[in-house]
Amino acid sequence: MDTGDAADRSENIGMQLRRTLFLAAASLSLAVSLVPAGSAQADPKNPTPVAVYDTLPGARIGERVGAAELATTAPPGQVSPQTVACDGDGTSGKRVEVLYMREATMPDRYTQFLPMFRAWLADTDDVYNDAAATSGRSRHLRYVTTTVGSSCVPVVRNLVVPAGGLATLDTSIAAAQAAGYASTDRHYLMLTEATSICGVGQIQGDDLTTGSTNLNNGLAYARVDAIPNCFGENAIAHELGHTFGAVQLSSAHSDTTWHCLDQWDLMCYGGTPSWNCLQWNDYRVPDCNRDDYYNANPTAGSYLATHWNTANSAYLIAGATADSDPHPKVGSTYVITNSATGGALEPIGGVTTPLTELSQRTRVDTPSQKWLMGYTTGLQFINVGSRMCADSSYSGTTPGTTLLQYICNGQDGMRFAYLPVGTNTYAIIDWLSGLALTAGSAYPSPVTQETYTGAANQQWVFNSVADATPVNGTVYNIQGIDNRDNVDVAGASTASGALITHSAPGTATSQRWTAQASGSYWKFVNGNSAKCLDLVSASTTAGVQLRQATCSTATTQQWTLRKVANGTFFLVNRYSGLVANMTTSSGSTLDQQVITGASRNLIWYLNPA
Numbered sequence: 001m002d003t004g005d006a007a008d009r010s011e012n013i014g015m016q017l018r019r020t021l022f023l024a025a026a027s028l029s030l031a032v033s034l035v036p037a038g039s040a041q042a043d044p045k046n047p048t049p050v051a052v053y054d055t056l057p058g059a060r061i062g063e064r065v066g067a068a069e070l071a072t073t074a075p076p077g078q079v080s081p082q083t084v085a086c087d088g089d090g091t092s093g094k095r096v097e098v099l100y101m102r103e104a105t106m107p108d109r110y111t112q113f114l115p116m117f118r119a120w121l122a123d124t125d126d127v128y129n130d131a132a133a134t135s136g137r138s139r140h141l142r143y144v145t146t147t148v149g150s151s152c153v154p155v156v157r158n159l160v161v162p163a164g165g166l167a168t169l170d171t172s173i174a175a176a177q178a179a180g181y182a183s184t185d186r187h188y189l190m191l192t193e194a195t196s197i198c199g200v201g202q203i204q205g206d207d208l209t210t211g212s213t214n215l216n217n218g219l220a221y222a223r224v225d226a227i228p229n230c231f232g233e234n235a236i237a238h239e240l241g242h243t244f245g246a247v248q249l250s251s252a253h254s255d256t257t258w259h260c261l262d263q264w265d266l267m268c269y270g271g272t273p274s275w276n277c278l279q280w281n282d283y284r285v286p287d288c289n290r291d292d293y294y295n296a297n298p299t300a301g302s303y304l305a306t307h308w309n310t311a312n313s314a315y316l317i318a319g320a321t322a323d324s325d326p327h328p329k330v331g332s333t334y335v336i337t338n339s340a341t342g343g344a345l346e347p348i349g350g351v352t353t354p355l356t357e358l359s360q361r362t363r364v365d366t367p368s369q370k371w372l373m374g375y376t377t378g379l380q381f382i383n384v385g386s387r388m389c390a391d392s393s394y395s396g397t398t399p400g401t402t403l404l405q406y407i408c409n410g411q412d413g414m415r416f417a418y419l420p421v422g423t424n425t426y427a428i429i430d431w432l433s434g435l436a437l438t439a440g441s442a443y444p445s446p447v448t449q450e451t452y453t454g455a456a457n458q459q460w461v462f463n464s465v466a467d468a469t470p471v472n473g474t475v476y477n478i479q480g481i482d483n484r485d486n487v488d489v490a491g492a493s494t495a496s497g498a499l500i501t502h503s504a505p506g507t508a509t510s511q512r513w514t515a516q517a518s519g520s521y522w523k524f525v526n527g528n529s530a531k532c533l534d535l536v537s538a539s540t541t542a543g544v545q546l547r548q549a550t551c552s553t554a555t556t557q558q559w560t561l562r563k564v565a566n567g568t569f570f571l572v573n574r575y576s577g578l579v580a581n582m583t584t585s586s587g588s589t590l591d592q593q594v595i596t597g598a599s600r601n602l603i604w605y606l607n608p609a
Contacts, residue, residue, distance in 0.1 A: 055198035058229040066397040085140035086152035094314040097144040102193035115452040116434040119417035120233040121154045131285040137296035138319030166194035190223040198230040201242030216245030217314040234377040244310040246293035281330040330375045331565035333465040338439040340456035344369040352386035358403040361443035378415035389414040397433040402446040468567030472517040479605040480582035486511040494529040500546040521558035532557045540576040546590040
């Protein structure tokens with residue numbers, strides 16, 4: 001399993017996303033002075049960029065990703081293209097240019113991580129394009145690219161800088177400029193082997209210039225360091241978002257720190273909960289309500305039609321129609337099959353216990369072969385049968401390390417990137433190791449992580465599984481996503497008024513609930529007592545407990561299912577508008593709480609019993 005210490009695990013559990021703002025810590029210096037508070041408009045005669053520092057939940061400053069010594073590997077031979085959008089000659093005009101930077105005393109992992117970097121860059125492109133698709137448009141990052149066959153591949157420069165060159169953002173910018181990376185047509189993304197900064201991006205305060213002369217269409221730098229819970233697509237997309245101009249201080253949900261309060265999305269830190277921004281995929285894409293900084297087709301007269309809209313950045317390729325490709329979608333479920341063997345990824349034996357290694361065998365589409373795409377500042381593979389995450393075995397980072405399933409906790413070993421290598425075919429790269437998932441010999445030979453070469457046994461097809469929407473009359477186990485306990489009746493009582501608790505998954509009928517449609521609402525009828533899930537009292541107060549009661553027309557027994565991901569929901573009480581909450585103490589009583597996207601205790605799987 002991925003072995004962060006207990007504090008790290010506690011900090012990460014329940015944190016679906018986002019970074020806590022990290023402005024100007026004592027060891028870090030701002031590259032420039034901040035624009036005066038309350039002013040979103042920089043002086044165009046003397047543009048002054050702001051350096052916005054960020055850290056992600058659980059990021060461990062000073063610790064390097066994959067700190068264990070990596071085995072020396074020879075450079076891979078010709079591999080399948082790792083594609084992004086093509087535009088012109090791949091060099092001229094406004095471009096995002098990527099620099100891998102290290103000091104001479106730091107590890108040289110360019111060869112090891114190049115496939116990972118390209119996967120992150122491709123996944124970042126999907127982040128912005130998926131958001132544009134919701135407006136019927138397309139947006140692709142205009143990277144500096146080279147061609148492989150008929151495909152375009154992002155260029156990642158390999159740059160060694162002088163000692164001390166990565167001490168601060170200022171020194172890293174100076175080192176990049178000294179090496180010639182100072183074009184006014186570029187946004188430079190620095191991926192470094194330093195461990196002093198999680199993520200930082202420059203932004204210009206220019207909300208009123210809506211066209212190509214906006215100050216955010218000029219030279220800018222972003223940096224992401226190789227520290228755990230930071231190095232990855234989420235931080236890359238966020239820091240590039242700053243360089244594109246997100247989030248201007250005049251936006252409706254500005255938090256005055258160049259972020260937003262629209263709980264949650266790529267550039268937001270929380271704030272007032274919005275039912276429109278609580279699906280897992282909303283955590284990943286920019287501007288979930290499309291009203292603060294990114295909308296590819298804003299309504300005439302709206303804020304983003306009259307103020308700077310990052311969807312109009314010169315560093316994005318704009319398309320008039322949507323072209324969202326069939327990449328793995330957060331919140332969807334897939335059977336993942338290997339191109340060489342045809343076998344489906346699953347825990348060996350289909351068991352649901354932690355630490356079980358993963359293999360691949362004949363596809364039969366059982367729950368153990370289905371994987372829900374989760375998101376905790378990066379893509380996670382959640383097994384539908386066990387509700388555990390694929391993970392790098394015991395934090396392994398060397399070739400030959402296997403995969404196993406373990407309780408989801410957001411560590412880097414259970415975050416992955418997908419690298420496009422063909423139509424609906426991808427390499428899967430582990431964030432911690434930078435290695436590709438590789439099918440071994442016949443089942444039960446475990447899947448291992450190996451240096452990416454493009455071999456067929458490193459290519460995986462994501463086969464979409466139908467959305468697990470509730471079906472009237474179906475019996476379910478209602479399972480909490482954090483502790484994986486099932487909703488149960490205390491003491492398996494059949495009495496009206498018995499409190500609702502939670503227990504380890506089992507076959508008891510008191511853990512089974514029949515979903516009954518009631519107009520646009522649902523009732524849940526216990527399989528042991530034939531009583532309905534209800535509130536102890538008709539109250540809108542947080543903390544009111546749940547009970548079972550004789551089924552009636554009471555609105556306290558009616559629930560709205562607000563989708564979070566495939567088969568995964570908030571249970572919202574019709575009467576109170578509050579959500580069912582999985583209390584953490586063993587056997588404790590469930591209650592209702594105010595909705596918040598940060599609490600995993602409020603999210604439930606509906607598993608057919």
